[in-house]
Amino acid sequence: MCGIAGLIVNNSDFSEQQHLLTRMMQLLAHRGPDGEGQFCDKDAGVFLGHKRLAIIDPEHAHQPMANRRGDIQLIFNGCIYNYEELARILRAKGHVFKSYSDTEMIVHAYEEWGESCTNKFNGMWAFALWDASKQKLFCSRDRIGIKPFYYHFSNGNFYFASEIKALTASGAVNAELNYDGLRQYLTFQYCLGSNTMFNKIYRLEPGYNLVMRPGGSPELSQYWDISFKIDDSRNEDYFVRKLRSLLEDAVRLRLRSDVPLGATLSGGLDSSSIVCMASALMGDIPMDTFTGAFSEGKDFNETHYAKIVSHHSGTRYNEIYLGAGNFLDSIEKIMWHMDEPAAGPGVFPQYWVSQLASERVKVCLGGQGGDEIFIGYVRYLIAYLEACLKGAIYGTAELEHYVTTLQSIIPNLRELENYLPMLKIFWQEGLFDDPAKRYFRLMNRFASCESMLSADLKLDHNLTFNEFSNIFDHSEAESIINRIIYFDLKTHLQSLLHVEDRTSMAHGLESRVPLLDHRIIELMSSISPVIKFKNGRLKRFVRKAVYDLLPVEVLSRKVKMGFPVPLNQWFAGNLGDFIHDILMSSKCTQRGIFEKKAIELEITKNDKFGRGLWGLLCLEIWFNQFIDK
Numbered sequence: 294m295c296g297i298a299g300l301i302v303n304n305s306d307f308s309e310q311q312h313l314l315t316r317m318m319q320l321l322a323h324r325g326p327d328g329e330g331q332f333c334d335k336d337a338g339v340f341l342g343h344k345r346l347a348i349i350d351p352e353h354a355h356q357p358m359a360n361r362r363g364d365i366q367l368i369f370n371g372c373i374y375n376y377e378e379l380a381r382i383l384r385a386k387g388h389v390f391k392s393y394s395d396t397e398m399i400v401h402a403y404e405e406w407g408e409s410c411t412n413k414f415n416g417m418w419a420f421a422l423w424d425a426s427k428q429k430l431f432c433s434r435d436r437i438g439i440k441p442f443y444y445h446f447s448n449g450n451f452y453f454a455s456e457i458k459a460l461t462a463s464g465a466v467n468a469e470l471n472y473d474g475l476r477q478y479l480t481f482q483y484c485l486g487s488n489t490m491f492n493k494i495y496r497l498e499p500g501y502n503l504v505m506r507p508g509g510s511p512e513l514s515q516y517w518d519i520s521f522k523i524d525d526s527r528n529e530d531y532f533v534r535k536l537r538s539l540l541e542d543a544v545r546l547r548l549r550s551d552v553p554l555g556a557t558l559s560g561g562l563d564s565s566s567i568v569c570m571a572s573a574l575m576g577d578i579p580m581d582t583f584t585g586a587f588s589e590g591k592d593f594n595e596t597h598y599a600k601i602v603s604h605h606s607g608t609r610y611n612e613i614y615l616g617a618g619n620f621l622d623s624i625e626k627i628m629w630h631m632d633e634p635a636a637g638p639g640v641f642p643q644y645w646v647s648q649l650a651s652e653r654v655k656v657c658l659g660g661q662g663g664d665e666i667f668i669g670y671v672r673y674l675i676a677y678l679e680a681c682l683k684g685a686i687y688g689t690a691e692l693e694h695y696v697t698t699l700q701s702i703i704p705n706l707r708e709l710e711n712y713l714p715m716l717k718i719f720w721q722e723g724l725f726d727d728p729a730k731r732y733f734r735l736m737n738r739f740a741s742c743e744s745m746l747s748a749d750l751k752l753d754h755n756l757t758f759n760e761f762s763n764i765f766d767h768s769e770a771e772s773i774i775n776r777i778i779y780f781d782l783k784t785h786l787q788s789l790l791h792v793e794d795r796t797s798m799a800h801g802l803e804s805r806v807p808l809l810d811h812r813i814i815e816l817m818s819s820i821s822p823v824i825k826f827k828n829g830r831l832k833r834f835v836r837k838a839v840y841d842l843l844p845v846e847v848l849s850r851k852v853k854m855g856f857p858v859p860l861n862q863w864f865a866g867n868l869g870d871f872i873h874d875i876l877m878s879s880k881c882t883q884r885g886i887f888e889k890k891a892i893e894l895e896i897t898k899n900d901k902f903g904r905g906l907w908g909l910l911c912l913e914i915w916f917n918q919f920i921d922k
Contacts, residue, residue, distance in 0.1 A: 295344055295368075295370045295455075296318070296323075296325045296343070296344035296459075297321075297342070297369070297419065297421060297453075298318055298342045298453065298455065299340055299341040299342060299368065299430075299452075299453055299454075300339075300340050300453070300463070301337070301340075301430055301450065302338045302450045302451075303338055303449050304450070305338075307335055310333075310338070311331070311333060313340075313464065313465075314341075315331075316462050316463065317459040318459070319462070320454075320456065320462045321344045321454065321459050323630075323800075323801060324346065325344025325346050326346065326801045327347040327351070328344075328355060329343060329344050330343050330345070330355055330356050330357055331343075334366075334423065334425060337425070337507045338507055341366060342368070343356040343357055343369075346655070346801055346803060347551075347552070348550055348656060348803055349372070349393075349549065349551055350393050353391065353392035353393075354392050354394030354397065358394075358396045359400070361389070364424070364425040365403065365404065365422060365423065365424055365426075366425075367396065367399055367400050367403075368420060368421050368422075369399060369419075370419045370420065370441075371419060371440040372395055372805070373395040373414045373416040373418060374415050374549060375413075375546060376549075377393075377549070379398055380393070380398045383398065388404070399422070400422075403422055403431070408502060408504075411433050411502065411516055411517075412517070415812070416435065417435045417437070417439035417805070417806075417809075419433070419434050419435070419440040420433055428506055428507060429504050429506045430451070430504065430505040431502065432453065432497065432502065433501075433503070433516075434498070434499055434500070434501055435500075436499060436811045437500075437786075437809045438498070438786075439793075439794070439809060440794065441794055442455070442496070442497040443460055443489065443494055443495065443496055443497070444494070444495055444497060444503070445493055446511055447465070447466070456632055457494055458919070460491075461494075467492075468491060468920055468922075469491065469493075470490065470492060470920060471488065471489060471491055471492040473488055474489055474490040474491070475912075476753065476756070477760070478634060479908070480736075480737055480757050481736060481784065482738055483636045483784065483785070483791075484496075485761070485764065486498060486764075489633060490634065491633075499783075500518055501516070502516055519783075520769070520819075521768055521769060521771075521775045521819075522818075523819060523820070532824065533834070533838050536813070536816060536817070536835065537838040537839065539812050539816060540566065540570065540838065541574075542810075542812075544567060544574060544807045545574055546810075547807050548571060548574060548575065550655075550656045552655040553581075553653065553656070554654055555580055555581035555653060555656070555657050556571055556582050556659065557582070557650065557657055557659045558582040558583065558584050558599045558610075559598075559854070560584070560596070560597070560598025560599035560600075560601070560602055560847065562669075562832055562836065562839075562843070562848075562850070563660030563661075563664070563808060565847050566835070566842060566843065567808070568580075568582055568603070568606050569602065569605065569839075570842065572607055572608055573606070580608045581608065581654055582608040582609070582610055582611065583611045583646050583649050583657070584596055584599040584612045584613075585613050585614075585615060585642040585643075585649070585856070586612060586613075586615070587614065587642075587859050588614055588616070589859035589862045590859075593854075593859045596612055598850065601847065602843070605843075605844045611650075612649075613646060615641075617868055619641075619645060620641055620863065621867060621868065623644060623645070625914055625918065627641060627796070628914045628918055630795045630799040631795050631915075634914075634915045636791070636792065638857075639792065639857075639858065640792045641858055642856055643792055643796045643856070644796040647796045647800050647804075648799075651800035651802040655803060656802075656803045656805060657802055657803070658807060659793065661790065661806040661808065663832070664832075665782050665785070666782075666817050667835040668778070668831055668834075669831050671709065671712055673774060673826075673831065674702075674705070674708055674709060674829055675709065675712065675716065676728075676732055676735060676773060676774075677702065677773070677829050678709070678829070679724070679731060680773050681699040681702050681829075682699060683725045684698065684699065685698070685699040701827075702828055705828055705829045705830050705831070719734065728765075729761070729762040729765045729776075732776075732777055733758055736761075740905075741903055741908075744891045745888055745891045745892045745895060745905065745909055746886065746888060747885055747886055747887060750885065750886055761780075764779070764780050764784060765777075767779070782814070790806075820834070831853075836848065860902040860907070861901055868902070869896060872906070873896050875913050876896065876910065876913055878913075880917070880921060887909065887913075
């Protein structure tokens with residue numbers, strides 16, 4: 294886990310470009326406190342920089358990593374978990390290794406298999422490999438998008454880095470607002486596709502490779518995507534056994550580390566499953582777990598369940614309680630680390646739990662991705678309920694093989710008990726409309742902040758919906774639930790992984806997410822929704838796969854929390870004053886984006902801190918941190 298930065302330029306001033314690279318690397322220092330290195334090819338105008346967090350083979354795996362001839366140079370951020378298995382194959386083919394690191398394995402894998410080497414990797418990565426013999430820079434990002442890769446291209450010059458702030462520090466691109474990114478952010482509270490909030494700065498999308506040749510332009514190619522080709526030849530028992538096997542193997546691979554390793558633990562199904570598996574695999578080696586909580590009541594505190602799991606699995610339990618003071622002290626620093634406005638308030642406790650973990654370990658396992666893969670969000674049930682109603686009314690339920698019946702879903706509708714206000718709003722208009730329009734309505738957060746935006750801010754909502762539907766309808770999936778999962782894995786999950794990366798790397802902590810092993814995603818995508826979402830039961834399938842691992846208290850939990858933050862309780866105190874100072878500042882009110890009177894009314898007359906206000910607060914802090922400076 295590290296920070297990478299580099300450039301290919303047609304400027305012959307070597308000292309200037311080396312100074313530029315050094316400046317970029319300085320902005321990534323938090324990602325790699327254990328070492329650094331640079332490489333340059335003067336003739337080609339190629340400069341590569343690396344900041345290292347040493348996890349595997351700390352003594353010998355320094356970067357940039359070269360092959361024996363020296364015509365290949367690699368900088369790499371992430372971890373290839375099956376590096377030992379691939380290294381054995383490569384040694385059998387005659388490759389000679391000087392270390393036992395996953396970094397060197399990538400170099401040999403590229404020598405052996407070329408650009409298709411990424412198809413063999415199981416892990417998380419963002420890397421850039423300079424092949425002098427072919428005069429090309431080969432860049433790649435992992436299938437799911439766990440590790441970040443940003444780039445800028447102009448006038449034949451190419452710049453890339455692990456974080457956006459390193460690109461703007463280069464001076465090659467100014468920190469300017471991307472209005473397309475703003476439009477998407479105001480709708481979803483994250484950007485879609487390759488877009489970022491910064492003009493002319495792009496994100497390499499998950500499952501993509503990029504090739505850049507001196508004097509050329511970036512060449513993008515997709516090497517992996519999620520397929521929903523249903524396997525009807527297997528029964529449910531087979532899939533349950535297969536999922537359990539893959540879960541255990543995914544955790545086993547992610548325990549490979551030469552430094553202390555622990556896990557975050559919320560007490561929910563996903564993190565608890567990982568902790569119980571990891572602890573069993575580690576045997577007599579004790580593992581630390583880390584939990585965050587608030588004192589504002591049981592709705593903001595899962596420590597009861599986390600402690601049960603910790604005791605059940607025999608881990609060393611660590612916890613941190615957070616308050617409004619922690620929020621006020623850190624939120625601006627958190628936004629600096631994020632580079633872009635955050636998708637939700639969960640970024641705040643996640644940052645502090647990462648700091649807690651970094652005091653004891655350098656690697657931390659987490660349960661990110663379980664809700665998307667295993668159908669865990671209540672909004673999935675809401676969308677499915679509407680499909681069932683439509684099928685029952687029109688008599689099409691039996692024809693639509695991948696939609697469960699209204700009768701079968703009824704026993705699980707108690708999950709919606711606390712979501713009745715949301716259902717009333719959701720069903721006010723558009724009922725039984727096109728599925729893309731209906732899910733867009735569920736995901737659209739623009740209505741909650743529309744009144745607080747300037748009337749002069751013209752946003753093309755039809756364009757936003759078209760961008761949404763291009764992703765939602767891209768998959769060949771027949772069922773609405775698979776189309777929803779596809780969209781969320783490609784978009785919503787990306788915002789969560791953004792938070793996962795930044796909050797952990799802010800403290801020099803490597804975060805590993807076993808549930809996002811691509812083999813698990815491919816398996817779940819091949820299972821019919823009739824099986825994996827039978828009767829509309831959230832996380833029913835994974836629950837069957839791990840039922841014997843977990844304490845009964847966790848298995849029988851009915852309430853999903855998702856690390857809520859008591860912002861409403863803090864709003865009446867110092868938090869309200871802080872928000873007022875930020876959003877009522879002259880800079881903010883003069884931007885032409887916010888409506889001053891509406892925001893003032895929202896702050897002074899409303900006792901609730903809504904998602905819309907959160908979105909605008911993050912946006913203004915982002916303006917202060919990056920655009921204004």
